[in-house]
Amino acid sequence: MTTDDPDLELYSHRCNNLLEQDEIRFAGIIDADGNLLTGGFKKGIIPHENDETRLQTFLKFVSKASIRTEHDKSLGPINYLAARRDKAVLISFPFPITRVLLLVSAEPTANIERLAEKVVKLFASI
Numbered sequence: 001m002t003t004d005d006p007d008l009e010l011y012s013h014r015c016n017n018l019l020e021q022d023e024i025r026f027a028g029i030i031d032a033d034g035n036l037l038t039g040g041f042k043k044g045i046i047p048h049e050n051d052e053t054r055l056q057t058f059l060k061f062v063s064k065a066s067i068r069t070e071h072d073k074s075l076g077p078i079n080y081l082a083a084r085r086d087k088a089v090l091i092s093f094p095f096p097i098t099r100v101l102l103l104v105s106a107e108p109t110a111n112i113e114r115l116a117e118k119v120v121k122l123f124a125s126i
Helices: 006-019 051-066 112-123
Strands: 024-031 036-041 081-084 089-095 100-106
Touching (some): 006 024, 081 112, 089 112, 100 112
Antiparallel strands (some): 081 089, 089 100
């Protein structure tokens, strides 16, 4: 995926839609190397101390885990990976065809299942 890829523009628009949700702190599209392609923190959000460093570490872990397919035949593909932390909920959604993933960081009170449903509905047409 390149910066002039039409999917990237769609992803960017969808990330901006997610950032309009009260509970969302961060929404971004990440490539297989853990690089942010589009999206970012919600305007006005002050990242927790070292949020960007922690997100980068998490991105690398998630990008590697999400593109793994050795259990897809027996268990099905990964729909999303979620981690609940004291200060944030982190959820990643792999898009295997384009080999990118969506990373969402939300307030710790966020309902992971409801948030996942919103994301799936929003990104279903891509």
